[in-house]
Amino acid sequence: MIDWDNLRFFLTAVRAGNYSAAAKRLRVDRTTVGRRLERLEHQAGVPLFEQGEDGYHPTAAGRRVLGVADRIEALVAELEAGLEREAKTEQAELRISVATELGSEFMPELAEFARAHPHVQLRISASSDPEEDVITRKCEVGFCLVDQIPRHLRGTRIGTLRQAGYASEAYLEERGRGLPPQDYEWVRCSNSSRVRAMKQWDDIFCRTVRVSAYVDSWPALRRSVEQDLGAAFLWTFVADGNPALHRVTPLHEELGVGLHLLVRDDVPMDQPTRAFMSVMVPRLSQRIALKLPEE
Template identity: 80%
Template structure:
């Protein structure tokens, strides 16, 4: 007979990525984790882990065991919530990697999530490659700008983010409305920037375009355009809602990129991760719809 406690150790080990990290989460020593997993494999009668190019992964049998263990855990968590109420549950931490191109634009939605789920504490970090942070287990969830979804990841597509050129009312009053883009000064991406989408926007420019400033972050780009330093390519879902900005170029369809919430495809989601994805996906989608 398979013991649930051994399954719990197995789930934690797969989510954590190694015995040492699992031991820390479970508040036991590493030897205990190894012993529990050996006992589980003995009870199952088949190997549950195999070694690949990127470390240890669950075998086909291990994935089946994980699927069942994940369902059991969800049922137990739901029962605990029903009996004691979420307000009394133990606080869990969820690590989120957010694409640097997004800055703090989705902070209102993240704050609303935290108010709705006070027992899930978010640890948020901006990252040039949040999808890699998920793959390497630096976080549980990535808010990523990717097309297509990278290998080893799964998740929810929120929508497509697009860009267009914008300038402030004050800048256009000084330079003139309705001019060709080449007649404006542009805020461009510094060569040192790690913001990939900003570099992509720069590809549409010819060498003779006039540059008013170079920046290396999304907040600096947006604020520079708002303050009248020059025109710049901004996310339409953000810039269209800023009263003192006007579009100065058509929408560039080819510059669209997918916004996804992603997790590892070989790791069952724990309850905080499952709650975050089911709650945040509609919040983010609504933000894009009504922007």
């Protein structure tokens, strides 16, 4: 049986004119070229080269082999080009778990990625434990709120998310500006909430503050403040970009939490995952780097 790889060496040797030039093009030594061509002649059962006055030339059999090899090379090149085009257009799925505390805040960046990579179909899920989702292979990438990367995971720290108390312009017009935080009504997390960071923010005040509403999700918390129900602890990178919201407490450094994009440490990233990480890391770093207003 004739080996295509030996045919490839034969084509290169004929085109290059001698073994040394062929070896250079193939990035092997001259001996390897000679050995491959000897093997091809053995497989063909006839001599493929003959010596002339100006060097070696293909025999009649060698010319027939050369013609077939040339057509095979063209077919292989056509096949590779077609497969490459299919790889670029074939739909790939990328599963993403987003910490519930983040809600849909990064949807603009996710949508931007989806538009730029139409062959990657995103499957986005909110999760109370995206780290566990990555570990158990429920997703390929997790938007995780952790200070230390858990075992079995690897990835990139985007930065630190901070929280502060905010109220709406309309609420402050009615209640008064510059009051002690305890003088405002607060939207708080319900006891049934599984959102860990929300409970942490909420616990900095005693249970005797006036409560206007209880919620158990980040979207509800943000929306309640925007609808003038009272003050609440919000992500600074979100609230500082909303001119209708104003900070009513100092920045609480102890409430910061790390934002990471994480994958399993024992699974090589495929092309969609690598593309997602390379695009999202700088975009998210830019997004959360908004400056807090001066005190």
